[in-house]
């Protein structure tokens with residue numbers, strides 16, 4: 001019977017090791033971090049085992065989302081209620097417990113600049129639950145990230161964007177035709193423009209990313225949207241350790257959709273690889289494959305260069321997600337704000353008509369749109385599609401006079417800082433594109449207080465792409481329609497990964513007579 005007691009002993013020892021690890025993970029380490037942060041003058045709630053502030057945070061978020069708000073109300077308390085409360089109670093130097101991890105909120109522009117520039121000390125935090133959506137470049141670190149960034153960069157250079165302009169135009173003209181059909185002989189017509197603009201952005205990225213494989217690309221989009229919805233359903237539980245390994249029906253469904261996306265993308269890429277060299281296509285995928293082939297060709301002796309098929313699939317998934325979710329949001333808030341401020345709508349239309357008349361907008365003309373650019377910057381300030389960035393601390397790191405211990409996270413609250421009166425003055429909450437009349441540098445006084453596209457080496461690779469697409473979208477819409485908010489519109493900015501209008505965007509459109 002000695003072997004029985006041997007087994008019991010092994011199980012007991014393993015049990016004790018596991019119990020010790022859990023005690024350390026869920027209690028000792030968080031309490032140590034709490035002490036270290038407090039000693040440096042940072043404040044937050046006392047740590048509560050396992051959940052930290054998450055339960056209260058989700059409760060507040062649910063409550064905030066339960067009803068729409070007045071158009072003139074401050075959006076920060078609705079979008080980030082817990083952050084707002086935390087700063088009110090604990091001040092700007094504070095932290096929030098995400099489960100057993102404290103997340104320090106950074107609000108000084110100099111700190112933001114440092115964090116965004118020192119990418120090895122402040123690596124991006126990769127939430128495993130988002131991995132199936134935010135893959136590729138956005139999820140990589142170190143050498144692998146710099147290799148991917150170098151290979152992908154050519155696809156986003158200005159001269160490539162110029163070549164892509166007709167694809168943007170085609171997608172915009174399709175939208176105009178659909179709205180014209182809806183108007184038909186009526187003088188005005190109410191439309192929920194949110195699905196139309198999501199469709200415009202997915203159409204534009206399908207065309208520019210996959211050119212000839214555009215129809216297959218659109219199906220992948222649909223799947224990604226379904227995946228995003230499932231992820232948002234599951235996110236509340238993602239703070240439970242090892243939750244993502246529990247085989248729930250939602251998890252199984254997520255895996256199935258992800259497999260489906262991967263195999264559809266592999267099909268597109270394989271077809272394209274075979275056709276490479278036969279004809280010149282200028283979509284993102286071909287440019288990426290070409291730059292990859294070139295790198296491999298130049299380094300035949302080194303097997304570690306270039307991207308694998310799986311790498312390319314991941315990058316394509318990211319183009320889809322990053323290219324659609326964000327630009328559609330920029331367009332929808334621009335339309336909502338121009339509906340609220342008809343004088344700015346009029347000024348923007350005058351500029352567009354002066355530059356293009358009734359002709360199709362082109363690349364050079366879009367670059368000359370000054371008022372429209374000021375408006376887009378102001379929209380990105382007040383309604384940034386990405387409301388905040390998270391970075392993790394893996395080794396103790398000094399940030400100004402703070403020592404941030406390994407195991408904490410830092411949060412760069414984009415939305416909060418874009419609305420901060422201390423940084424933007426008393427009219428911080430107001431829509432005033434005029435503040436960007438002399439560019440971003442002048443508007444921010446050279447401080448890091450406006451960063452809708454992030455910053456430093458990992459700044460959004462698609463920012464020019466997004467701005468070009470948004471300008472094309474707004475310019476073509478302004479050429480054809482005037483618009484105002486419908487009485488049925490309920491103002492409800494809310495985060496569904498990006499900052500979206502929760503109940504859609506009901507707008508009344510009219511044909512512009514030119």
Ligand code: HEM
Pocket residue numbers: 124137138139149318319322323324326327330384385386389390451452453454455457458459460461462463465466
């Ligand atoms: C209004 C539109 C957009 C906004 C506001 C936006 C915002 C951002 C932000 C804030 C980041 C930095 C994230 C971080 O540092 O953690 C980022 C990164 C990125 N974005 Fe965008 N984005 C937009 C459009 C696009 C488009 C159209 C594409 C591609 C087609 C794109 C592709 C990417 C990629 C690949 C990264 C990762 C870059 C890296 O890690 O090196 N984005 N974006």
